[in-house]
Amino acid sequence: MDAFLEYGFLQTALAAGLLASIGCGVMGSYVVVKRIGYMAGGISHSVLAGMGAALFFGFSPMLGALIAALVAALFIGWIKLRWQAQEDTLIGAMWAIGMSIGVLFISRTPGYSTDLMSYLFGNILLVSRSQLWEMAALNVLVIGMVLAFYRQFLAVSFDEEFARLRGVPVNFFYLLFLCLVALTVVLLVQVVGLILVIALLTLPAAIAGHYIHTMGRMMILASGLGMVFTSVGIWLSYVLDMPTGAIIILVAGSCYLLSALFSQWWRERHSGSTAS
Template identity: 60%
Template sequence: MSTFLDALWQFSFLQHAMLAGLLASIGCGVIGSYVVVKRITFLAGGIAHAVLGGMGIAYYFQQPVLAGALIAALGTALFIGWIYLHSHQNEDTLIGAVWATGMAIGILFISQTPGYNVDLMSYLFGNILMVSRTDLYLMAGLDAIIVLTVIIFYKQLLITCFDEEFAQLRNISVTFFYLLLLCMVALTVVLLIRVVGLILVIALLTLPAAIALQYAISLSYIMLVASVLGMVFTSTGLGIAYEYNLPAGASIILVAAASYFVSTIFIQSILKKWRSQT
């Protein structure tokens, strides 16, 4: 790891990669906490993978790929939210259909784009080492939108996540805040695409928050711990990838997954010991 630390001080692309990991961790820590607590991982997965359709269309028409991803993510979030709120019957099937349709549209447009789409592949599988200064500005802007929205509507989102009936009694628009939450999930997906890629985005969105939930005190505590864990996972994964010449996105996810399994085993052993003593 000392080689990585030495290189970090010398090469700007590694510095950009480290900053990208830190910025992405803020968004995934905050919104991932809502996704885990609300148990909407499948909805988040539908949003994430349907984004490929917008990316493919943008790439075909030679437009910014992230712009296409952002439009597709927000559009899909609103559509999936509408489906979830108005068609609870067979919702998994409907969300799965949106998931598959988005990916199929993306694949069709990618197949019709001349040449080898190496740039688009970096969005699918992540290429944190290719993050530019412009990407960092975009990520910082998305983080600011996410954090400010959560600060302003923290109580409303909290009540909506934990008790929708109570929220309605308090005259809180459950529909509005549910759709707002899904839109923030969409922004976070776009935030994470450059770091771990579209294929692995759900893992980084949920694993840090899932670990933090095991030691939960409050939702704000989960957000803070999840953000810190995300920073640790991205930094460690990036260091391992550099040292051993491995894909950075996959390395980050494996570090996060290993940490989740270790934490789960630790919690289970504590609970088992506690039950044996009572």
Template identity: 50%
Template sequence: MEIFSYEFMQNAVAAALLASVACGIIGTYVVVKRIGFISGGIAHAAFGGIGLGYYLGISPLLGLIPFSLLSALGIGLLGKKAKVAEDTAIGAFWAAGMALGVLFISLTPGYAPNLFSYLFGNILTVPRTDLYMMAALDALIVAVVFAFYKEFLAVSFDEEYAEVSGLNTMALYLLQLALIALTVVILVRVVGIVMVIALLTIPPAIARKFSRNLRSMMVLSGVLSAIFTLTGLWLSYLFDTASGATIILVAALAFTVVHLVFAVTGRE
């Protein structure tokens, strides 16, 4: 237990827990609305923001927030309003955002430190300032979901009925995408933009099998992602492996085991 006396380890545990809050809540919407690939697109497009951060010499996370928000709105509007197939919109933003990121980094003189950790995550190097930002974003996400819980439930479950009831379904959809964008920002430090999609989908997908409503699914998937990230963190410390990848593999293993058990026992 002496490893917890190190500040980097305390920060890593805090980051894992903060990430799990956002994962549990927003991942639940991602899974029930089946918008995993939109989320993947937002995450990858946001790489442009990391590049911009390097180029401007500011914290890459500060570049990430506007970029992921803009790509969320862009994918949402292009997919729903313009006559563009949603997967086309996702693909275009996905690649263009990454290309912008590469361009900005190549324009930045010298070496881009920590670039790898933004792509694949490094929970052991999360600075305290980032923890504060993660906590603030968590608070914002919890507040918005608390306020719009019944509206989000309605649009996720039955969009047509939500519209008949007079809800602005488009605005609510964009708001949900914006929350996904903020969740991406929180998760980047933990698993990196390439693997964000796994933490947004695996814990809620397992939780759904044991939940009767959205609220319990959110809580359970939050607990599961805490277990996965902390287990992954501990294993990566033990075996000196890449933390982001280890976390994802722990989650993927649990996902496989749960589905195998369900398949063998014949539960649906």
């Protein structure tokens, strides 16, 4: 652990992981409860189109990612609201088109191969101080919106029909919710890359859901778990000299499998005790 005190790039990476974990825990809880991981996947993979276009035209890749994520979120939300019968196919097509456009733009940009791998699988060790401020700003925006509209998001997540009866503009808050998921995806891209975003977005929240059934506490526990996973993953990747994003997801995935087995055993044991 002395390496974290000695090397500035590890301290920056740790800060990036902690910042990403906050947004991940907050929005990931909604994604898990509402069971829209595939929609978040469509958003995340469409981000590559924006990053590739931004690189090609000489703009900031993160600005391109942000624009592409928001456009994808609104388009996917519109598909969900208008064409529910075909939404899986349409989102899958958008997923593939976004990735393809991004690869084409990046392939025409000098030095594309290194950038492509870092965008697909993340490179948290190369996060800069300025990017930390960008991540902090996105976190403030996401958390601020969740605090401002907590009850509305809760109603939309659990019972849309009841929310409509209470006069909540469900479609508006649903699209706003997807936009916040898009911002969280942009937060996580720098940590684990586009390919692994959904795992880090959903696994900590899914583990928290095994033991907690209130949204606020689930968000807090999921954020804490995300911080543990990213911190341990960064340390292990440094010690083992292996890709950081993949190690973080391996740690999170292993903990999820152990938690699922334990929670299942616990439920069966208690149900057996009750029956006897």
